Amino acid sequence: MKIAVIGLGYWGPNLVRNFLAVEQVDGVIGCDKDESRLHKLKKRFPEVELCSSLDEVLTRDDVAAVAIATPVSTHYPLAKKALEAGKHCFVEKPFTTTVAEAEDLINTAEKKGLKIMVDHTFIYTGAVRKIKEVVDKQMLGDLYYFDSVRVNLGLFQHDVNVVWDLAPHDLSIMDYVLGKKPTSVSAIGSDHTGSGLENMAYLTVGFNNGLMAHFHVNWLAPVKIRKTLIGGSKSMIVYDDMEASEKIKIYDKGIEVKTREGVYETLVQYRTGDMLAPKLDQTEALAIETNHFVDCMLNNKTPLTDGISGLNVVRILEASEKSIKNSGSIVKLS
Numbered sequence: 001m002k003i004a005v006i007g008l009g010y011w012g013p014n015l016v017r018n019f020l021a022v023e024q025v026d027g028v029i030g031c032d033k034d035e036s037r038l039h040k041l042k043k044r045f046p047e048v049e050l051c052s053s054l055d056e057v058l059t060r061d062d063v064a065a066v067a068i069a070t071p072v073s074t075h076y077p078l079a080k081k082a083l084e085a086g087k088h089c090f091v092e093k094p095f096t097t098t099v100a101e102a103e104d105l106i107n108t109a110e111k112k113g114l115k116i117m118v119d120h121t122f123i124y125t126g127a128v129r130k131i132k133e134v135v136d137k138q139m140l141g142d143l144y145y146f147d148s149v150r151v152n153l154g155l156f157q158h159d160v161n162v163v164w165d166l167a168p169h170d171l172s173i174m175d176y177v178l179g180k181k182p183t184s185v186s187a188i189g190s191d192h193t194g195s196g197l198e199n200m201a202y203l204t205v206g207f208n209n210g211l212m213a214h215f216h217v218n219w220l221a222p223v224k225i226r227k228t229l230i231g232g233s234k235s236m237i238v239y240d241d242m243e244a245s246e247k248i249k250i251y252d253k254g255i256e257v258k259t260r261e262g263v264y265e266t267l268v269q270y271r272t273g274d275m276l277a278p279k280l281d282q283t284e285a286l287a288i289e290t291n292h293f294v295d296c297m298l299n300n301k302t303p304l305t306d307g308i309s310g311l312n313v314v315r316i317l318e319a320s321e322k323s324i325k326n327s328g329s330i331v332k333l334s
Contacts, residue, residue: 001026001297002049003090004057006078007070008032008041011092015067016045018290025294031057054078058085064297065115068092071159076101079116083108088115088297090290093168094317095310102314106307117293117303118310120172124288126281127247131230131237132177134250134278140232141254146174146213147229151200151221161197163189163320166217170228171313172305174205174213177230181333182207187320188328192220203320206330246277 001024005015008030019028029049030041038050051057057066058081065088068078076096079089083105095118096102109116122128134140148170157165182205189201200218207213226241238249252273259266289305296303303309319331 001064002062003065004029004031004063005067006031006054008037012069014286015069018286022291022294072097073159079105083112083114090117090293092119094164095314099315099318102311115296116307118305120305121285122169122173123176123305124285127239128173130248130278130280135177139235141234142232143211144231149216149225149227151218152224154219156219162199162217162219163201164317167215168313170215171316175312180207184330184332185316185319185323186328186330187323189324248278250276
């Protein structure tokens with residue numbers, strides 16, 4: 001089988017490199033309207049075929065799938081066209097610009113018997129897979145919070161705000177790790193450039209049973225921070241993606257709440273134990289992801305980050321946009 005990568009800007013060449021390394025892939029086609037990008041790709045990967053027309057790619061019987069790495073506004077029309085042509089789809093994050101678009105692509109793929117996989121790359125990192133393992137084993141106890149910060153200086157985007165650019169990473173991690181359905185979203189944001197696109201924002205996602213998640217995203221920070229805290233009744237996790245070696249630290253820390261009969265105040269006792277930095281799989285996430293996509297196509301498996309995974313993230317993004325426009329009002333999720 002061959003796979004066509006549509007869009008050869010920043011992310012496309014990374015997809016080309018990884019799909020070329022998948023054993024079951026016979027060849028990769030690089031597709032872009034920009035001739036300079038095509039020449040640059042050919043220089044880096046001489047074995048890659050070049051094409052400037054998506055329509056031409058979609059008529060080829062030897063092309064089993066397309067990987068879409070174009071601006072988010074183009075994801076829906078390109079993926080829809082590919083699915084209608086009988087091609088499996090690998091779509092860069094965020095999946096689509098609206099919930100309605102995401103649902104339509106999922107339904108189209110289902111009717112056609114095709115696979116959709118959304119490129120939530122962090123789900124395939126050794127760090128996030130380890131966090132999922134820890135949470136699933138109930139090592140944290142009852143979950144209390146998911147608190148994430150993803151900030152840096154730039155890169156300012158011309159077509160989406162900072163929420164749509166940066167938050168999908170952490171929202172997809174939250175969706176995967178917690179495995180719980182959120183009930184509400186509230187968000188506030190500011191535009192300091194006059195572009196009409198927020199360059200910093202804060203999102204709060206509510207769940208049942210007191211669990212809550214908070215996200216801080218910012219294009220106007222002096223330092224690059226990629227940190228997540230997950231707290232539970234037994235233990236807590238610090239995930240720092242900027243750490244070279246110990247990205248995950250599990251702390252045996254917490255509180256014990258006791259009430260004494262006849263005493264009105266609550267007694268809080270603090271528990272401090274050891275810190276564990278588990279060994280992590282260092283395999284490149286995108287290599288795992290591209291192999292997984294091909295395996296799902298060949299063996300009719302459901303991708304770990306399928307269309308539903310993409311939809312879950314877009315649902316929160318869409319609600320956050322609505323909340324920002326209404327000064328942070330709470331938006332209920334259906």
